[in-house]
Amino acid sequence: MIAFDEERLARLIRALPPAPEAWVRAAQELPLAKAGLDEIVARAEADAEFRARLVADLEAALAAEGYERDPAVIEALKVRFKSK
Amino acid sequence: MAQTLSDSELVARCRSGDQQAWAELVDRFSRYVYAISVQAFRLPEADAEDVFQEVFARAYEHLDGLRDDAAVRPWLGQLTRRLCIDRLRATSRERPTADEELDLAGSEETLTMLEDALTVHEALAATPEHCREILDRFFARDESYRTIGEALDLPAGTIASRISRCLGRLRELLEGRTQPDTPSSSR
16 A cells, blocks of 8 residues: 655645646547548548648638638648648 | 546547547546656657647547556556657757656656656545645645635635645545555546
């Protein structure tokens, strides 16, 4: 059994401060980002013209189509479509 | 911070697409992942943020591949350590780092301490809400008596004694465990 005197307990509670809220929120929203990503990829596969615009200028193409700017989705799409 | 589901129950729900469960899983392990990167590996904030997001992105993507749902805690710990080491190696290619510095990174002693800290935080989640709140605010969030008093509507003079009582309660809880060093799913 691990010994936990109160001084040690205090030290151990102190050792895990909260992560920055924005980081936690972004990680919690991953499923939503993933859903958005899947939708854009499916559309690009079905629509060659949309795909060409994504490759040419990803952020402009997404903005023009009214997609919300999500950094995680944009990074993933950049890798996928090797866009600028 | 209250934990009602075991780790394995939580993982099972995440796997079935329960978004609320995913949010809880991130919340449950966010401090641990964060602490490994900034305390054990001393990554700069920007690198720590990249590692943090990468850990949860990979966890989300590979949750189906986890053989034992109850082992999510060591799995995330291992994943975080690996990504921190990758990050340090990449950085040392750009800006040569002394070998000793890389060797010292992620010292076993700090990693073991963070494991114990997570065990304590899990036990803390099983204490009454007023204890959770005051201990977390005072120790983990480093809030003053005054801030705590205002937030919890408590006279400043009673805070120290409440902290002491709650620490005692937490200690009893931990010492009452037969296997305090087992994964959190055994709660």
